[in-house]
Amino acid sequence: MQLFFINLNKMPSFILIISFYLPTITFAQSSKFPKLSQLQQNGNATVSALVVKLSNGEKIAELNSDMRLCPASVTKLVLGAQALDKWGTTKTFTTKLYGRGKINKGTLEGDIIFYGAGDASLTNEKLWFLTTDVSRYGIKKITGKIVVNNSMFGNVLEDENRLGGKNKSHNAYDAPLSSAAVNFSVLAIVVTPNEKIGGQAKISLEPYPLNSISVIGNVTTTNENSAPQISVSRQSKNGKDIFSVSGTIPKNSTAQRIYRSISDADRYTGEVLNGFLTAAGIETSGEIQIDSKELKGNLIPLASVEGYPIEWQMKGLFEVSNNFIGDTLALNLLSESNPKNKGDLKEAGSLLEKYMKNVLKNSTWDSNQNQNSTLIIESGSGLTPNNRLSARDIISLLDHMYFSGRAFPAYINALPIVGDEGSLKRRFTSPTEKHLQGRLRGKTGTLTEPVHVSALGGYSRLKNGDWVAFAVIVNGVKSKPQPDLKNIRDAIDSDLAKVLPSEL
Incomplete structure (x- = not known):
């Protein structure tokens, strides 16, 4: 297990199968978003987009900014806010071991x-400590249970x-949650040639x-000229996880780690802990018990x-969009408040939704134009397609964080940089877009079912030192053929590059 973040690039795309509904809407058009506007005119996508200058509130570009759509991981x-x-930024969670x-x-x-x-950052390194x-x-021997x-x-x-x-999975994003979970509730399968x-x-x-x-x-x-091609899937029966592994690995390759979710977070914790106790020279019974009662x-x-x-965990939340970190932090917020x-x-x-509504209430960007569109947050990680935010909502949030002297440095530092990090490493690559590499930071969002969703929100620095906040959400229409996700991303990148040209 790596000490820091799971490489989500090695995980297959996920599919969610849940009912989805979009109301019939009359769209506004914008010449400043030509490719996104074209997606709308084709009738198989809806768009909400807004770009503003934070120093004076100037709108640089806008397209249906009050339309609330599914934002996915945005x-x-x-x-994070x-x-x-x-x-x-310095809040930590302390895991403890007791003897009884x-x-x-x-x-x-x-x-x-x-x-x-509820420490989402609890990995093998900390278990060793x-x-x-x-x-x-x-202590050299434990006669009772773990x-x-x-x-x-x-x-x-x-x-x-x-x-x-x-019961079965070939992903890591669906890892189970527990306040006692370790290693993001995923297992590393290590393949050595x-x-x-x-x-x-x-x-x-x-x-x-593990037993x-x-x-x-x-x-x-x-042979040494090939690339690793390894498939791993899991089936779970009667408390046992069976991982099926197949594929090829070149002779000159280093060890490859493939991360997959386990089915029982607490049982997994007990067995990993037992392994570390044994490695530390402590004899145990190996018997594991799960307890949900207060100590x-x-x-x-x-x-x-x-x-x-928290500042460290923000990097995992934003840069690689770690859903386990997201939902664990959300449950920690809930545990403290309710x-x-x-x-x-x-x-x-619901707690996050209440927070967001309070941000809007105090925001100059809340124009009260969303009377017929409800803000919905059912999941902090964005795994559910039921969440609803508009581009204006996201701009209000980004504006709120920009003027927070306490939180903004950590917030923006956690967002990946275009061309360098995480989910934005391979974005904005064409000659007309490359001026935004190293300059723009943002959070991506993607879903594939029940409709295609691609979203991007974040900040960009202008040449004069001003900051710009931007938000773009694109949703497919359920009754129409789905626009290709790559085409949506390309449209977002192309239009933002036009809205934020190199001379700005």
Whole structure:
């Protein structure tokens, strides 16, 4: 498992199958968005777009800016803003290990309890810190169970997208949620080439073999001129995850890591923790128990570890659009504000919706033109197609963050840079668009079902030092043939490059 972020480029595109409805709308046209306007005129897409100069509020370009559409992962801009407004940049979450029983000559006669604090950044590195500290405490044997306590969120009411991945998956985005989850609830399948061409590559699990995980299939080592072609999918039955692996890997390749979701976050945590305890020289029973009740009784503090701060987590949220980080942060916000409804993703979405409405209430960009269009946030990660935001909504949010001296530096730093980072690394590549590389930062959003969605929102610096905020949302129309996602992205990039020419 990498210490930082999962490489989403290695994960296949996901498909969501949920009912979707768009009202009949009369569209405004804009010569400043020629390609996006053409998409609308073709009748198979709807567009909401707005570009403004933040220093004086000047509108540079506008197209149906009040139309509320599905923004996909651009919703994460709302989540990131509320997290920074609520906690600042240095907030961390602390995971703890307790002993329950008594310690006698290096033996814990009882259980070891893992208390998950909803730390989305808790990876193998932090687990190593925890378990080696238990060893330093002097414990060499644990006679009881490894108890995984997830009471911080309780039993999470997950959305339909994650429920679909419980029995089978070939993705990482549908990883299950828990306050006690580790490694983003994904498993790294590591494939290392054989020394001989034609030989079977070595397939391992990172960091250790796990009782509930088995791997079937094989990968063949090929000649040195080929590229790795590895397929991994999962089926889950009776508490066991079976990963099927196939494909090829060249002899001169380094080890390849393919990340896939597991089916049971808490069980996975218990088994990974057991592996680290064993590696630290601590004998365990290997028996794992899941507990959702609040911690009580006489407990012995054994070890604790702080996760990475919110500022670090923002990079994962924006740069690689990590849905696990997004929904975990949303549940943390909910847990602090409304503990009675903790663990409910839709309630967490309602909290974000309330925050967004408050931003609009205090924004000069809220023109009250959306009386017949409802702002909806059901998911902080944007996995659901039911969310509804307009370009004007997003501009109001970006404007709010721009004037936040406390949060803006971390907020904009987390957004990927065109041509350099994350989901924008390969955008704005044509000769007429390249002037925006290294200058524009933004958050992308993409869905493929029930209609194609492509969105982009963020900031760009002008030559005179002024800042521009931009937001573009494009949705396909369910009753019409779907516009190609690449064509939509190309239209967004081309039109923004025209709206923000090199001389600005």
